[in-house]
Amino acid sequence: MSKLPNITTSIFTVMSKMAAEYNAINLSQGFPNFPVDEKLTDIVAQLAKEDVHQYTPMAGFPPLLNKIASLVQKSYNRTIQPETEILITAGATQGIYSSIQALVGSGDEVIILDPSYDSYEPNVLLSGGIPVRIPLNDDYTPNWDLIEKGCNDNTKMIVITNPHNPTGKILSMTDIERLESILAKFPKIILLSDEVYEYITFEQKHLSIHTRPALRNRAIITASFGKSFHITGWKIGYVVAPEHLMKEIKKVHQFLVFSVNSISQAAISQYLDYVSVEEISPFYQQKRDYFQKLLSNSRFELMPCEGTYFQVVSYKAISDENDVDFCKRLIIEHGVAAIPISTFYENGKDLRLIRFCFAKDNATLEEAARRLCAI
Structure with a gap:
């Protein structure tokens, strides 16, 4: 008997x-195709000859834990304890899984805002919890009245994604304040804030839960070195949570992976001495702006992109097809792969929107745009 009978291939x-x-240009899955920083690969090459190949402590490589604490302090002016409030994970997705498994029990409700990253619901189902999927407004702002109505004594957790995947939307100060107001009325609800694109924002920075004293003691925050340093294949992220929640998360982590790849932890620990996270946003903003310029003469309508490395576009002026069929035809007839937004909704809501990943080298973006502009 399947534990996930309704889950199919992603x-x-x-x-x-x-x-x-x-043989299409793949702008669907979110991974870069340009080289990793040579400084990082040089560090890896040197470390390969050193004694960093055995298990690290379960929570993470101690020097990296200290570097993360310093990074959070510098980025958000928050002091966290490396030994008790940080956990290195095998990608942010494993951090999310471990957090939900540790804290959500049978019959607990978890609010998920649609469109949503596709791992949230299966994680809740595997924990015995009940996913409560609440749609965002059509402009991808949260419907806080609907969210508040969805909260009750059985609600154990609310999951937010900021910056938001797949839409690139960033929560405003009004949004954060309304979230705080709702959680003040329901003091037992835990917040899971997925902030893997925290350093990929454009005209405005996202408002991290790290900066909200009213929420930090009941919030789990996930982050991704894979996204920040375009090393998605390394599958390395981290979780920040107050000690009383982290104790439970570590229990699951211990028996799921125990510890994360040692050489990657050592490499990132050294790399953080050389790299500035402040350079990440300008790099990706240049990519976003260039891709938008390339598509300016197409029949696609570009939606606002405030963060992440994804551009959502409307194809309403091109076709009346549903978005899944349109994406399949886009591959077969035009040689470009995208992701249909309806697949991020529980009910398959179709606004004729698709998502492109622009974390690609310029030659790839140029050829993709040439094909898209010919439609």
């Missing part, structure tokens, strides 16, 4: 497989 796998079959 849309990312489907579209990437089709892209390979039809």
